[in-house]
Amino acid sequence: MTTSQSAKPRVAVTLGDPAGIGPELVARLLADPGTTAAADIVLISDERELADAQADAGVEFSYGGPREPRLHDNGAARPGAFERKIATEAGGRWAMSNLRVALEMADAGDVDAIVFAPLNKSSLHLAGMREKDELRWFETILGAEAYTCELNVLPTIWTARVTSHVSIAEVADGITRENVLGAGRLLHTVLRDSGIAAPRIGVCALNPHAGESGRFGRHEIDVIAPAVAELRTEGVDAAGPFPSDTIFLRRDEFDGVLTMYHDQGQIAMKLLGFDGGVTMAGGLRVPICTPAHGTAFDLVGRRTASTGSIRNAFGLAARIGARRAARNSTVRHSA
Incomplete structure (x- = not known):
């Protein structure tokens, strides 16, 4: 479904580094009916990660049905259970594989915005990211010139x-x-x-x-x-x-x-x-937003992490994604 056919923007969501609080935050975000009412959500993950996230958060959410988030499996080989509370190559590789799929979907026009839960730069570099940070990696994947x-x-x-x-x-x-x-x-x-x-x-x-x-x-x-x-x-x-x-x-x-x-x-x-706080990657073809805090290894499993930043990140991505998609649709129809 295109954005011009739907009143809601299409937002890809990834759960961040599996060693941190990202999966819990996303689960709590998706357990709120207001989240799914605000956008058509594509979860870049797999069923095991979503089950683990719900267990982390102590909540349940539905996906795959009408007007529910859609699961898009990233196609990557899962290495098994992820070690928690520590930066690892496996965790970094998994987070990057999910984000790469989200970026490719954005580049193809299949989503209007991306939200990702916190990443760990040490994990990303262990996994082979050569760029200084994720923004420069996004530039590489998207071929950004601006x-x-x-x-x-x-x-x-x-x-x-x-x-x-x-x-x-x-x-x-x-x-x-x-x-x-x-x-x-x-x-x-x-x-x-x-x-x-x-x-x-x-x-x-x-x-x-x-x-x-x-x-x-x-x-x-x-x-x-x-x-x-x-x-x-x-x-x-x-x-x-x-x-x-x-x-x-x-x-x-x-x-x-x-x-x-x-x-x-x-x-x-x-x-x-x-x-x-929200961090946004500015200047790319698609709005990409994430909480302004990190993976908070010390809070994993305690269910005390605030969802304020991930909620704001999702709201901002949906709002800007909807405006840009509407503008692009107008340009296409007037051409």
Whole structure:
């Protein structure tokens, strides 16, 4: 069924690293009737993983019937029971095989969005992922050519990063006019896709006190401010650069904040809303969302992990997926 024939977006869901809390979170998400009412869900998994997930969570959910999630077996050879609470090659390989199928379905137009439960980067690298993180792996699988970056989302504020998973020593070299423009444009576009008609974006400085007129560095003068000015000529409501130690105190003035490096925004976002945060892979052909927290090996089997982030990730993916699918359908019908 195409999205134009259905009022609901099609969302692929994977259970993340089997060693962590992902299977439990997905089971609890799917046990809520409101989840299945919001989207046509395709579970990339197998029956054993779904049974284990329900046992982890102490809940039951139905799949395979009318108006229920559909199981799409990933076709991978299961290695047996997965070791829990530890990063393993087997767990990483399983998580990647599920995600690869979801990405291929998105690339073929069979789903409008993807949600994945938390991954463990050590498991992914043990399983052979050569890229620094899953976003770069997604780029490889999808053959992405446009600017991409990781976005972090709370109900009241978004952030995007000019640099992400690089060492602090490499950050300054990554703060270029082209990268600031790319991240700013992407944040503006995704905020509009989420339903904000005229996004307001605040831009962080790189240096303390925004460089203090060049005394502590010239990135603000030579790179960031000119990029902000160019964004404004393109119709992006961007302002800055502002000192990063105060910009989040002004968050009511902005819908999104463009940060220069990973922890500049992540520390603030996790303090403001750790249990509800969402990470989105921005700039790809399909919205891909996941909880902003990790696999939480210490919480496995305790049934105490919060579902706030996975619920928000699912809601955001469904909302953006529906808007993009409707727009693509309009383009196809008008061509």
